[in-house]
Amino acid sequence: MKERLLILEDGSVYKGKAFGSDNFQIGELVFNTSMTGYQEILTDNSYCGQIVMMTYPLIGNYGINRDDYESIVPAVFGFVVKDYCDAPSNWRAQETLNDFLVRENIPGIYGIDTRAITRKLRDQGVMKATMADPDANIEEIVKQLKETDYLHDQVKRVASDKIFPIPNRGKKVVLMDFGAKLGIVRELSKRGCDLIVVPWNTPAEKILSYHADGVMLTNGPGNPEDLPETIETIRQLIPHTVVFGICLGHQLISLACGAKTYKLKFGHRGGNHPVIDLATGKVQITSQNHGYAVDIDSLENTPLELSHQALNDKSCEGVRHTQYPCFSVQFHPEASAGPEDARDLFDEFINMMDKEGHHA
CATH class of the missing domain: 3.40.50.880 (Class I glutamine amidotransferase (GATase) domain)
Structure with a gap:
C-alpha cells in the first residue's frame, strides 16, 4: 500500500498508508470517540467539510452494508484511522470500507498515531488539515491551509x-x-x-x-x-x-x-x-x-x-x-x-x- 501524508495547519505532518481515493480536500480535522458506527459517521451530512478521525483504533472490521447509511451521498472530506481492516467478517457486509471510500471519492489514511493527534486537538482545538502524497510541498500546503477560510455553505x-x-x-x-x-x-x-x-x-x-x-x-x-x-x-x-x-x-x-x-x-x-x-x-x-x-x-x-x-x-x-x-x-x-x-x-x-x- 502506498504512503500518504496528513498535514495540519500548525505544520504537523503525519506519515501513514493510503486507502480510499486521492480526492484531497482541505477540511476541519475532528475526532470521534465512538467504538462502532463508522458507516453511519461517514454518511452523516453534519460532517460536510470535515476530515473525521476515529479514536477507536480498529476500523473496517465489519465492512459496509446498504442498510446503515445516514445519507445516500456522503459529504465527509476525509477519514483517518489507526488500524484499517481490509478483510471484514460480518454476514451483513457487502463491500469493504476501502471499496466504499473509493466509490464515494473520499480519501483515507491509516497507520498513524491517532492518540497523539487527538491530544493535540484537545489541547489546541480543531484545525484545518488535508492529505497529500509523500512528495508534496509541505510548506506550500501549510501556507494554503492557513490562508483557506472555513466553509460557510x-x-x-x-x-x-x-x-x-x-x-x-x-x-x-x-x-x-x-x-x-x-x-x-x-x-x-x-x-x-x-x-x-x-x-x-x-x-x-x-x-x-x-x-x-x-x-x-x-x-x-x-x-x-x-x-x-x-x-x-x-x-x-x-x-x-x-x-x-x-x-x-x-x-x-x-x-x-x-x-x-x-x-x-x-x-x-x-x-x-x-x-x-x-x-x-x-x-x-x-x-x-x-x-x-x-x-x-x-x-x-x-x-x-x-x-x-x-x-x-x-x-x-x-x-x-x-x-x-x-x-x-x-x-x-x-x-x-x-x-x-x-x-x-x-x-x-x-x-x-x-x-x-x-x-x-
Missing part, C-alpha cells in the same frame, strides 16, 4: 433543494432539512408520521400553508449563524405550531429566541456522551456530533429554559420554550450510530402534537 451543499413527501397515515409533520440523518426520518416514520420534507430556506408562510401538526428541525453541518433567514423563519413558526429541533435545529431554535451560540474547542462527536435531564434527574448516554453549542448564560431574558446539560463540560444539551410547544436537544435521540437511550423524545413530540391538536 455546508447546509446548502447537503440539504434537499426540493419539497417532497414521505407518506404515512399519522401526524402530518413538516421536516425542515438541513442535512437530515435518515435515522430521524426512520424514527418519525416508525411512529406513523406523514412527512413533508422542505428545503432549509423554505419560508414560514409556505410551511404553515401545509397545516401540519408539527415541524421537525433536523441536524446539519456548519455554523448556525450562517443561516440568518432560517433563524427568522423559525422565529415566525414557533408561535403557530409544535416545533422539535435536533442538533443544528436546536441551535437555530435558540438563536431564534434570542440566545447565542459559540464554537467549542474540539466539539462533541461520538456515541458515549453523558447528558442529564434536569427535570427528571435521569442520565442518558447519548450520540453527539456538533462543533457549536448554545451559551447557557445567554438563555437568561429569553423565553427558553435549560432542559438538558452535558455532564462532561456542563454545556447546554437541550432547551424548552416556556410559552409555546417548542423544545430541542443538542444530542441525537435517533442514535445512528450510538445508544438508544433518548428515543422517547420522538414519543414526546407525538404526544405534544396530540395535546395541541386537542386544543385546536
